[in-house]
Amino acid sequence: MTNRERVTHALRFEPVDRVPYQIDFTHNMRAAMQAYTGQADFDRDIDQAIESEYLIKPEVEVGPELFRDEFGVIWNKSGVDKDIGVIDNILLPDPEALDSFELPPVDEAYLRSRMEALMARRGNRFTIAAIGFSLFERAWTLCGMENLLCYMALEPAFVHALMERIVERNLRIIDIALDYDIDCFHFGDDWGQQKGLIMGPTHWREFIKPYLKRMYDRVHAHGKFVSQHSCGDIRPVMDDLDELGLDMYQTFQPEIYGLDYAKVLRGRIAIWGGISTQTQLPFLSPEGVSDAVRALIDAFDGTGLVAAPTHSVPGDVPPQNIIALIDALKRYSVR
DSSP states (O other): OOHHHHHHHHHTTOOOSBOOBOOOBOHHHHHHHHHHHSOTTTTTTSOOOEEEEEOSOOOEEEETTEEEOTTSOEEEOOSSOOSSOEEOOOSOSSGGGGGGOOOOOOOHHHHHHHHHHHHHHOTTSEEEEEESSOSHHHHHHHHOHHHHHHHHHHOHHHHHHHHHHHHHHHHHHHHHHTTSOOSEEEEEOOOBOSSSBSSHHHHHHHHTHHHHHHHHHHHHTTTOEEEEEOOSOOGGGHHHHHHHTOOEEEOOOHHHHOTTHHHHHTTTOEEEEEEOTTTTTTTSOHHHHHHHHHHHHHHTTTSSEEEEESSSBOTTSOHHHHHHHHHHHHHHSBO
């Protein structure tokens, strides 16, 4: 089997010859591994299952460790997090500001150049086009997290109007990506916290679910899989996601769900993740990491799983544990 076939079979809960796996790294962790191994391409022998492309224009540096994204949001990366950062400005300070605010136009030529690059490097991997900060996250980066949560209760018409604009723009991007031979479209959007949803299931169903349905339906109409990222505990709406036809959920945090939750999802929603960057990789011994990988693969009984860290591996993970992770994935993935 090729990796493309492995992931496709896993998403259909069909037998695979080997559990597909994927390891992504933050900038800090990649630099640490390069220093530890003495090799710039230390990850060249990881048989990565997935090739992906996030369809957003690159940020522009506008000051020391300050970066502006294509929406006009300024990201401050002067802290520990050098990959995402924290927002430094509010573009929609009140609901009335939406009347004069325009989302950036979709740069079709640029997006097609990125899709063509994705097609050129895909090899035999499962290929994903993606929108990060796809809905809830895009909204709160524009008006502020606390503000958005208050608006859900006090200004629901504003929230719906903002979500409508965001989803219409997303659909244009999705349509461009679907012109290419991708396998899946992935949406990044954090809804969960360590226990439960940030906005609660009632507001999720009002302000998130209807717009997800439109995007999922567009992808499914072209015969492609849908993948959804959310950190945290989203069990209160997992049945809703199943109803919407979600094919793969990223990321499955074992400290939140427990490996027994695999039985709840089996035959319904496949998982991408399962190896914790919160409680396992930074703190376990290399032997403990190996045991965690084996337990994850055993819990899913060999299918319905893309084994992976629950996030791009952060810089606080000992390099020895990365070596153990790679070795364990190679060893235990074969069924």
